[in-house]
Amino acid sequence: xxxxxxxxxxxxxxxxxxxxxxxxxxxxxxxxxxxxxxxxxxxxxxxxxxxxxxxxxxxxxxxxxxxxxxxxxxxxxxxxxxxxxxxxxxxxxxxxxxxxxxxxxxxxxxxxxxxxxxxxxxxxxxxxxxxxxxx
Numbered sequence: 230x231x232x233x234x235x236x237x238x239x240x241x242x243x244x245x246x247x248x249x250x251x252x253x254x255x256x257x258x259x260x261x262x263x264x265x266x267x268x269x270x271x272x273x274x275x276x277x278x279x280x281x282x283x284x285x286x287x288x289x290x291x292x293x294x295x296x297x298x299x300x301x302x303x304x305x306x307x308x309x310x311x312x313x314x315x316x317x318x319x320x321x322x323x324x325x326x327x328x329x330x331x332x333x334x335x336x337x338x339x340x341x342x343x344x345x346x347x348x349x350x351x352x353x354x355x356x357x358x359x360x361x362x363x364x
Contacts, residue, residue: 266317268315270348285343287334
């Protein structure tokens with residue numbers, strides 16, 4: 230997927246979210262709604278292999294230990310070789326809290342990965358169903 234396609238998808242999602250009715254927008258704050266995260270991390274070239282190793286371990290731990298995790302994907306972009314993207318989706322805020330408070334998260338992300346990150350961008354998104362209705 231090239232950068233333009235990825236940006237188009239992100240903008241489309243953001244437009245869909247911003248055009249929802251106020252009733253749907255108030256539902257966005259419901260702690261029982263699914264939560265999707267799209268993260269972009271930039272690293273120095275020499276740190277990429279270790280970052281991928283750490284994120285792969287984080288992915289394995291998350292999928293193995295967290296029932297509330299719906300998806301945890303690690304994505305690379307040929308056009309930006311020092312950038313890693315993550316797509317994560319959780320059943321609700323409680324599931325995301327379990328993820329963020331897990332001992333392996335603190336060890337892998339907080340202690341090892343965070344010092345390697347040159348730049349980051351995090352989008353917190355709400356999934357919609359095929360009919361455009363907030364889940």
